[in-house]
Amino acid sequence: xxxxxxxxxxxxxxxxxxxxxxxxxxxxxxxxxxxxxxxxxxxxxxxxxxxxxxxxxxxxxxxxxxxxxxxxxxxxxxxxxxxxxxxxxxxxxxxxxxxxxxxxxxxxxxxxxxxxxxxxxxxxxxxxxxxxxxxxxxxxxxxxxxxxxxxxxxxxxxxxxxxxxxxxxxxxxxxxxxxxxxxxxxxxxxxxxxxxxxxxxxxxxxxxxxxxxxxxxxxxxxxxxxxxxxxxxxxxxxxxxxxxxxxxxxxxxxxxxxxxxxxxxxxxxxxxxxxxxxxxxxxxxxxxxxxxxxxxxxxxxxxxxxxxxxxxxxxxxxxxxxxxxxxxxxxxxxxxxxxxxxxxxxxxxxxxxxxxxxxxxxxxxxxxxxxxxxxxxxxxxxxxxxxxxxxxxxxxxxxxxxxxxxxxxxxxxxxxxxxxxxxxxxxxxxxxxxxxxxxxxx
Numbered sequence: 001x002x003x004x005x006x007x008x009x010x011x012x013x014x015x016x017x018x019x020x021x022x023x024x025x026x027x028x029x030x031x032x033x034x035x036x037x038x039x040x041x042x043x044x045x046x047x048x049x050x051x052x053x054x055x056x057x058x059x060x061x062x063x064x065x066x067x068x069x070x071x072x073x074x075x076x077x078x079x080x081x082x083x084x085x086x087x088x089x090x091x092x093x094x095x096x097x098x099x100x101x102x103x104x105x106x107x108x109x110x111x112x113x114x115x116x117x118x119x120x121x122x123x124x125x126x127x128x129x130x131x132x133x134x135x136x137x138x139x140x141x142x143x144x145x146x147x148x149x150x151x152x153x154x155x156x157x158x159x160x161x162x163x164x165x166x167x168x169x170x171x172x173x174x175x176x177x178x179x180x181x182x183x184x185x186x187x188x189x190x191x192x193x194x195x196x197x198x199x200x201x202x203x204x205x206x207x208x209x210x211x212x213x214x215x216x217x218x219x220x221x222x223x224x225x226x227x228x229x230x231x232x233x234x235x236x237x238x239x240x241x242x243x244x245x246x247x248x249x250x251x252x253x254x255x256x257x258x259x260x261x262x263x264x265x266x267x268x269x270x271x272x273x274x275x276x277x278x279x280x281x282x283x284x285x286x287x288x289x290x291x292x293x294x295x296x297x298x299x300x301x302x303x304x305x306x307x308x309x310x311x312x313x314x315x316x317x318x319x320x321x322x323x324x325x326x327x328x329x330x331x332x333x334x335x336x337x338x339x340x341x342x343x344x345x346x347x348x349x350x351x352x353x354x355x356x357x358x359x360x361x362x363x364x365x366x367x368x369x370x371x372x373x374x375x376x377x378x379x380x381x382x383x384x385x386x387x388x389x390x391x392x393x394x395x396x397x398x399x400x401x402x403x404x405x406x407x408x409x410x411x412x413x414x415x416x417x418x419x420x421x422x423x424x425x426x427x428x429x430x431x432x433x434x435x436x437x438x439x440x441x442x
Contacts, residue, residue: 003038011046029414054086054373059300066095083326084408092124115430126155141432150180168223179212198265201277235286270318305394333406359436376410
């Protein structure tokens with residue numbers, strides 16, 4: 001008789017105490033033993049592979065509702081598990097915006113039985129909902145509040161200090177920030193050169209980012225509110241954020257760590273266009289400096305797909321954003337293979353860090369009693385990113401054709417195999433992510 005549902009054998013298991021050669025036993029979707037285990041209903045041989053805590057991508061845009069020609073919750077989550085991602089935080093700039101209890105409930109209903117990975121949804125701050133945010137952020141299935149200081153439109157753009165202060169005054173959870181200064185960018189629109197995407201970081205310059213980050217740090221400190229600054233692109237911001245770790249955490253993206261504008265814009269054109277922009281090689285090297293100083297807490301993909309038809313419009317009519325949830329871990333594994341960061345740091349940035357700063361319940365570590373979320377990788381596998389491997393509805397990647405070392409082999413979500421060797425599992429079984437802030441007292 002089986003004593004557990006699933007057993008992973010023969011792999012190198014990355015526990016909080018370090019890597020160990022051990023079996024993992026799973027029952028009821030949770031880890032029940034690490035080490036010696038009994039019989040199992042299913043056994044997966046992981047000999048020669050490394051078993052990491054399930055990767056959590058804390059910034060994706062899956063476009064549903066309203067923009068599903070680019071992506072939807074199902075296709076985006078398939079791309080996630082194909083890339084080894086077991087959980088995502090999804091952003092509120094959909095149509096309609098995710099800015100009410102009804103909109104959050106709608107997304108959770110849409111996700112049920114369709115999303116392949118576990119998930120949580122951000123609620124967007126607007127000029128009209130600050131007083132409601134304290135209640136909205138405590139709804140089960142919410143990742144917290146998201147503020148767009150720039151790079152958004154309509155109600156989701158909150159750029160003035162008075163409204164920002166109102167948003168920060170309502171609620172207690174960490175608030176995610178897109179920090180670009182809208183007034184400065186409006187004043188600099190003349191810097192854009194029609195047909196030349198390389199003018200994007202000239203328009204949305206370093207000061208646009210630094211000014212917004214400095215402003216939101218001051219407002220957060222005045223409000224006594226913790227914040228999380230997304231997709232940081234300048235070394236100066238990371239230096240500043242490192243001086244404010246008591247109230248601020250931050251994120252960098254794989255694309256800003258991998259691409260340099262001098263090469264990316266001539267080769268990719270508008271496919272390299274995103275907000276905040278891909279900047280220079282010197283910026284990229286500066287991000288690596290502060291990454292190795294330990295300042296960034298997480299890496300998120302900022303997966304923001306658009307169709308190739310949309311991206312083919314001449315700059316600046318072309319939309320900003322690129323797909324990335326499927327390539328997040330492969331790029332980091334390749335950087336680890338080249339010695340730019342350790343595998344332990346990859347784990348901290350893609351799972352343990354998210355659990356720590358957002359208070360995720362039962363995820364982010366391989367620990368008895370935690371959810372059985374595993375990302376199984378072959379650290380030595382050399383392969384090329386090919387278009388046919390990409391699962392996003394958008395159908396493209398800025399990294400197509402890139403040769404990498406290290407590949408996700410399996411994605412296991414609460415003990416269910418969502419992907420193994422590039423093949424999807426039996427069915428979508430993603431569920432809402434639980435948080436300490438919302439798990440008790442509702």
